[in-house]
Amino acid sequence: MDAALPTHAAMLRGRIFGHVGLMTGIAILVVAFACAIFAPLLAPHDPYFQDLAARLVPPVWQPRGTWLHPLGTDNLGRDYLSRTIYGARVSLLIGFSVMLVSGLIGTTMGLAAGYFGGRTDMAVSFIVTARLAMPVVLVALAVVALVGGSLVVVIAVLGLLKWDRFAVVMRAATQQARAQDYVAAAKATGASTLRVLLGEVLPNILPQLVVVATLEMASAILLEAALSFLGLGVQPPLPSWGLMISEAKAYMFFSFWMIAIPGTALGLLVLAINLVGDGIRDVAAPEGRA
Amino acid sequence: MSAILTVEGLEVDLSVPAGTLHAVRDVSFEVARGETLCIVGESGCGKSMTALALMGLLPRNARRRARRLVFDGIDLAAASRTQTNDLRGSRMSMIFQEPMTALNPAYTIGNQLCGVYRRHKGGSAAAARERAAFLLGKVGIAAAGERLGQYPHQLSGGLRQRVMIAMALMCDPALIVADEPTTALDVTIQAQILKLLKDLQDEFGMALVLITHDLGVVARVADSVAVMYAGAIVERGTAAQVFAAPRHPYTAGLIDCIPVPGRTKPGERLGAIPGTVPALVGNITGCAFRSRCAHAQARCEDAPPQHAEGGHEWACIRGAA
The missing domain is CATH 3.40.50.300 (P-loop containing nucleotide triphosphate hydrolases)
Structure with a gap:
């Protein structure tokens, strides 16, 4: 009776490709991922190689700039383009790992609190409140002071601290989904609790989960940069954008590009992730809603 | 009796x-x-x-x-x-009042019908699908094979209630x-x-x-x-x-x-x-x-x-x- 309608997949394709923000975000992300994965092939120089004879070379568009170092060199004569490309690795690695760790913790807690309610809900809400009372940077400071900073420590600290938004959003979404008839209908067809949770509730709150995940990933990348800037994150000589900004701050007035280049890269990556998150929400929103 | x-x-x-x-x-x-x-x-x-x-x-x-x-x-x-x-x-199975909300919007009709069958009777996916298509025909849904691939929001209220009835019948209650x-x-x-x-x-x-x-x-x-x-x-x-x-x-x-x-x-x-x-x-x-x-x-x-x-x-x- 509605055979003339385009198929489900065709409508979805149309919505995705028609979304400018989503496509822009995906395009930037693809470039960032390519940089991260193929860094050794793309980078013109070794990011750790110091050429003290060529210190503080400005980018190619400035006077004194040379095509040998398109984005110039830093105070130790390391090629800035190569370091920026390698920096994408650290940012994306941290963003993804933190999102996975915190997402797993937060989603589990939110699902349990929202679905079971009652005491479980009270317990989870208490843990979330307790967690929100702890400032992330201060905790990170304390942990780094105790065990020293490294990539793994940053991932662990952020992953174990940043699940709060996952828990809060997933709890609210689950409460909503739990009251739907299809949950009762699934129980009426003999589905177990775990099956109802993972098979019925989770797929329906997936759009919200994806949006939170992207926002948290972007915020984790920014936090890593902030921690590295403070000297609490990844340690030199690893090329991290936050660390590059930190090292450049002494030269800010004379070599502005040193702070602008990693800053732009960081801003673009975070923007792209947020665009993708928003885009997915827009594309998924009409889905399944009658 | x-x-x-x-x-x-x-x-x-x-x-x-x-x-x-x-x-x-x-x-x-x-x-x-x-x-x-x-x-x-x-x-x-x-x-x-x-x-x-x-x-x-x-x-x-x-x-x-x-x-x-x-x-x-x-x-x-x-x-x-x-x-x-x-x-x-x-x-024993149940048919709900609101066919608009009783089907899970995240899955196709076929998925939901076959899920019930395989949960209780096991068997191959093909057998479940055959049973689902057979019952959709029984509840008066034309082009059953095509409907199996559709999502609930693509069906009208009357059709959804028919699907609910077919779902209730999947395991011959x-x-x-x-x-x-x-x-x-x-x-x-x-x-x-x-x-x-x-x-x-x-x-x-x-x-x-x-x-x-x-x-x-x-x-x-x-x-x-x-x-x-x-x-x-x-x-x-x-x-x-x-x-x-x-x-x-x-x-x-x-x-x-x-x-x-x-x-x-x-x-x-x-x-x-x-x-x-x-x-x-x-x-x-x-x-x-x-x-x-x-x-x-x-x-x-x-x-x-x-x-x-x-x-x-x-x-x-x-x-x-």
């Missing part, structure tokens, strides 16, 4: 902020294989709670008690969670509990769905417990009728008995509310029952209907006597006419 479902003294209590709400009070009935029992009553009389209690789907704040609750030789009151899960969807299956649908679709349920019952021989507030529905499909008021069954009998000679004033009042083509003249006022259902919180003594009843007497303060006459039972001080 052997009973597939025997309910004796079913009680459902809800704990609410104001105290304990006796949503279902001492409800007893039997359903035989291939029989249709309609439970009728107005909103809030406990009919949906009765249905949910049968399926073990009561809300968290509800307690179910029963002297006997036996389905197909299995004591539901004593069944474990796993046993209940094995029964639900396989031997002995009992289907339908909670107001036609209330959310257009009047024209209502008639189709009722006829469909009746035809399927003739073909597959399952028992049907139909919860409704619509006496028109009852007249069309019921073998036997139970009229509920304020959580209790006030009158029970075959459809013919209840419609031809309603004994309880509440039943008589309900029947008066239906316009009859030919007999009800244009402009004539339909019957109405004054007042509303009493609050069910706390203890209820005497006949719950007495505050609205035209025949109320002082004796109605006491528990109403039970009358029985050839399978027709009612609870009222007024005996057989």
Whole structure:
């Protein structure tokens, strides 16, 4: 009776490709991922190689700039383009790992609190409140002071601290989904609790989960940069954008590009992730809603 | 006729902020294989709670008690969670009021139909799909193979209710509990769905417990009728008995509310029952209907006597006419 309608997949394709923000975000992300994965092939120089004879070379568009170092060199004569490309690795690695760790913790807690309610809900809400009372940077400071900073420590600290938004959003979404008839209908067809949770509730709150995940990933990348800037994150000589900004701050007035280049890269990556998150929400929103 | 479902003294209590709400009070009935029992009553009389209690789907704040609750030789009151899960969807299934929300929007129709089948019967995906397509055909959905790949939001309300019925039938159940299956649908679709349920019952021989507030529905499909008021069954009998000679004033009042083509003249006022259902919180003594009843007497303060006459039972001080 509605055979003339385009198929489900065709409508979805149309919505995705028609979304400018989503496509822009995906395009930037693809470039960032390519940089991260193929860094050794793309980078013109070794990011750790110091050429003290060529210190503080400005980018190619400035006077004194040379095509040998398109984005110039830093105070130790390391090629800035190569370091920026390698920096994408650290940012994306941290963003993804933190999102996975915190997402797993937060989603589990939110699902349990929202679905079971009652005491479980009270317990989870208490843990979330307790967690929100702890400032992330201060905790990170304390942990780094105790065990020293490294990539793994940053991932662990952020992953174990940043699940709060996952828990809060997933709890609210689950409460909503739990009251739907299809949950009762699934129980009426003999589905177990775990099956109802993972098979019925989770797929329906997936759009919200994806949006939170992207926002948290972007915020984790920014936090890593902030921690590295403070000297609490990844340690030199690893090329991290936050660390590059930190090292450049002494030269800010004379070599502005040193702070602008990693800053732009960081801003673009975070923007792209947020665009993708928003885009997915827009594309998924009409889905399944009658 | 052997009973597939025997309910004796079913009680459902809800704990609410104001105290304990006796949503279902001492409800007893039997359903035989291939029989249709309609439970009728107005909103809030406990009919949906009765249905949910049968399926073990009561809300968290509800307690179910029963002297006997036996389905197909299995004591539901004593069944474990796993046993209940094995029964639900396989031997007994349920059709919900709102076909718009009772299907999961995240999966295709085929996925949901096959999921039920494979959960209980196992077997190959192809066998499940074949069964699903067969049943979609049975419930009158054309191009079943194509529909299996569609999502719920691509179907109309009537189609979704047909899918729900097909889902209830997937594992060839002995009992289907339908909670107001036609209330959310257009009047024209209502008639189709009722006829469909009746035809399927003739073909597959399952028992049907139909919860409704619509006496028109009852007249069309019921073998036997139970009229509920304020959580209790006030009158029970075959459809013919209840419609031809309603004994309880509440039943008589309900029947008066239906316009009859030919007999009800244009402009004539339909019957109405004054007042509303009493609050069910706390203890209820005497006949719950007495505050609205035209025949109320002082004796109605006491528990109403039970009358029985050839399978027709009612609870009222007024005996057989």
